[in-house]
Amino acid sequence: MNAPAYNFAYLDEQTKRMIRRAILKAIAIPGYQVPFASREMPMPYGWGTGGVQVTAAILGPQDVLKVIDQGSDDTTNAISIRKFFAKTAGVATTTATDEATVIQTRHRIPETALHANQVLVYQVPIPEPLRFLEPRETETRRMHALAEYGLMHVKLYEDIARFGHIATAYAYPVKVNARYVMDPSPTPKFDNPKMDNCPALQLFGAGREKRIYAIPPYTQVVSLDFEDHPFEPYRFNAPCALCGADNSYLDEIVTDDKGGRMFVCSDTDYCEGRQAAGHHGSLSAAPYKEKAQEKSNG
Amino acid sequence: MVDQAALENDEPLLVAASLSKSFGRIAACRDVSFALYPGEVLAIVGESGSGKSTLLQMLSGQLTPSAGHVSYRMRDGITRDLTTLGEAERRFLFRTDWGFVHQDPAQGLRMAVSAGANVGERLMAVGWNHYGRIRDTASDWLTRVEIDVARIDDAPRTYSGGMRQRLQIARNLVTEPRLVFMDEPTGGLDVSVQARLLDLLRSLVAELNLAVIIVTHDLAVARLLSHRVMVMKGGRVIETGLTDQVLDDPREPYTQLLVSSILPP
Numbered sequence: 001m002n003a004p005a006y007n008f009a010y011l012d013e014q015t016k017r018m019i020r021r022a023i024l025k026a027i028a029i030p031g032y033q034v035p036f037a038s039r040e041m042p043m044p045y046g047w048g049t050g051g052v053q054v055t056a057a058i059l060g061p062q063d064v065l066k067v068i069d070q071g072s073d074d075t076t077n078a079i080s081i082r083k084f085f086a087k088t089a090g091v092a093t094t095t096a097t098d099e100a101t102v103i104q105t106r107h108r109i110p111e112t113a114l115h116a117n118q119v120l121v122y123q124v125p126i127p128e129p130l131r132f133l134e135p136r137e138t139e140t141r142r143m144h145a146l147a148e149y150g151l152m153h154v155k156l157y158e159d160i161a162r163f164g165h166i167a168t169a170y171a172y173p174v175k176v177n178a179r180y181v182m183d184p185s186p187t188p189k190f191d192n193p194k195m196d197n198c199p200a201l202q203l204f205g206a207g208r209e210k211r212i213y214a215i216p217p218y219t220q221v222v223s224l225d226f227e228d229h230p231f232e233p234y235r236f237n238a239p240c241a242l243c244g245a246d247n248s249y250l251d252e253i254v255t256d257d258k259g260g261r262m263f264v265c266s267d268t269d270y271c272e273g274r275q276a277a278g279h280h281g282s283l284s285a286a287p288y289k290e291k292a293q294e295k296s297n298g
Numbered sequence: 299m300v301d302q303a304a305l306e307n308d309e310p311l312l313v314a315a316s317l318s319k320s321f322g323r324i325a326a327c328r329d330v331s332f333a334l335y336p337g338e339v340l341a342i343v344g345e346s347g348s349g350k351s352t353l354l355q356m357l358s359g360q361l362t363p364s365a366g367h368v369s370y371r372m373r374d375g376i377t378r379d380l381t382t383l384g385e386a387e388r389r390f391l392f393r394t395d396w397g398f399v400h401q402d403p404a405q406g407l408r409m410a411v412s413a414g415a416n417v418g419e420r421l422m423a424v425g426w427n428h429y430g431r432i433r434d435t436a437s438d439w440l441t442r443v444e445i446d447v448a449r450i451d452d453a454p455r456t457y458s459g460g461m462r463q464r465l466q467i468a469r470n471l472v473t474e475p476r477l478v479f480m481d482e483p484t485g486g487l488d489v490s491v492q493a494r495l496l497d498l499l500r501s502l503v504a505e506l507n508l509a510v511i512i513v514t515h516d517l518a519v520a521r522l523l524s525h526r527v528m529v530m531k532g533g534r535v536i537e538t539g540l541t542d543q544v545l546d547d548p549r550e551p552y553t554q555l556l557v558s559s560i561l562p563p
Contacts, residue, residue, distance in 0.1 A: 133408075142385075146385065146386045146389060148389065148423060150419055150420070150421075150422040150423025150424070151419065151422075151423070153422040153427070154408070154411055154415045154418070154419050154422060157412075157414070157415045157418055157422065157429065157432065158411050158412060158415050160429055161412050161414055161415065161433075161450075161451045162412075162451065226427055226428060226429040227427050227428045227429075228428055228429050228430050229429050
């Protein structure tokens with residue numbers, strides 16, 4: 001038996017065709033959720049089954065794949081998905097944002113600006129932005145069809161009434177191409193401006209909910225807000241403790257049980273790139289170059 | 299000089315022409331016709347199962363009649379058949395020019411979001427995009443329906459039954475509709491709360507020149523609020539006329555029975 005164990009990129013060709021059709025439709029109607037026949041994947045729901053299927057459908061042998069989870073290249077989810085495609089498709093993988101042609105992401109958009117030949121694939125848990133406001137799926141579909149989005153503002157109103165400002169910090173609703181309101185997956189709202197007029201193609205896959213949606217390159221993406229409470233991206237008011245960046249999205253890391261904490265870039269590739277370029281922050285153990293030398297000596 | 303407003307009031311706002319609805323072999327509503335004029339309050343009374351609610355649903359475009367049609371004079375003065383309206387137009391009409399007060403406030407309100415957002419929802423749906431103005435309008439309306447403005451950020455879950463019903467009314471009236479449908483608005487409220495609610499409704503109806511179609515089995519409500527009464531039995535309108543005329547001098551045996559079944563005060 002010499003038959004290969006898997007088809008290229010795991011899914012069979014018929015499945016890929018089905019997913020590609022859904023993707024094409026999604027690109028044709030920016031922000032619209034296209035139903036598709038989501039398959040069982042060899043991973044649990046919530047780990048990116050939607051994203052993995054989209055990636056599998058668009059991956060070619062020449063592609064270079066990068067996978068990030070909360071901005072990081074080296075967490076379990078990111079590593080296992082990267083290995084999965086390295087094994088089933090034999091594609092080259094990378095951690096460098098610039099070199100990648102397909103980037104699968106969970107909850108972040110890379111800090112490095114994307115370029116025209118890249119595809120960003122999002123893993124989406126709940127594609128329906130109106131879900132927690134209107135529980136009936138039949139009704140939310142009708143609301144999308146008729147562009148009745150008053151309810152979305154009810155949520156923002158509630159935020160302001162309760163907290164004095166729009167407290168929604170992630171999954172912040174956006175309007176795509178002045179038509180469909182879309183959930184940008186649980187990315188922090190810090191990333192919302194990056195979606196607007198982005199040169200890269202953005203695809204969203206929700207495996208459990210069986211939906212695919214997309215933002216074509218150079219499409220207008222507007223975050224919803226009120227005239228007197230405009231949209232504001234949020235980040236911790238601190239520089240990165242490792243690379244000193246003051247414009248990147250930060251993770252808060254608790255370092256002891258006495259209130260100690262540090263803020264570091266959530267995008268590890270961006271942070272490492274800056275450290276390699278000689279930037280350092282308040283908690284850098286040693287200049288990066290020395291460390292690299294020690295390694296090569298030892 | 300022609301008084302434009304008077305001329306407007308001369309034309310009916312809503313016309314029902316021989317409306318019928320049957321569910322299989324059961325005829326819930328048979329051959330109902332009437333015209334409703336601006337500022338007029340029409341009560342539909344009758345016992346349970348007489349077809350009142352079916353009629354109300356047909357009038358408000360939620361149910362398609364088996365026969366007959368409903369036409370409505372839009373804000374631009376053109377009278378249109380409801381069945382020819384697209385779904386988008388009908389829904390737009392429903393949240394701007396119409397109101398619907400349910401018997402159970404939980405059906406008409408979003409119980410988990412604050413009172414302010416409940417009142418503001420219709421405004422946001424028609425494109426209001428200024429938090430401060432939405433909130434001012436909402437507090438203004440809460441005052442008008444006698445709800446303490448301090449409770450604007452509380453969810454209707456925490457309100458009493460009477461307050462919920464008043465909130466539902468505010469939510470419906472915020473876009474200044476011309477026609478409001480009410481389905482047993484005082485059902486399930488105790489007598490003193492009912493009295494206050496009716497008092498409030500009566501003053502709002504007069505103040506805003508609202509046309510109201512109110513479905514009720516409570517003749518006292520009909521007497522207090524309405525100008526005209528339609529009595530229904532077995533899906534048919536058996537008697538119709540001015541409220542005091544019908545209630546004080548009922549012609550049909552069934553109406554006589556209905557009126558006499560109320561305990562004298």
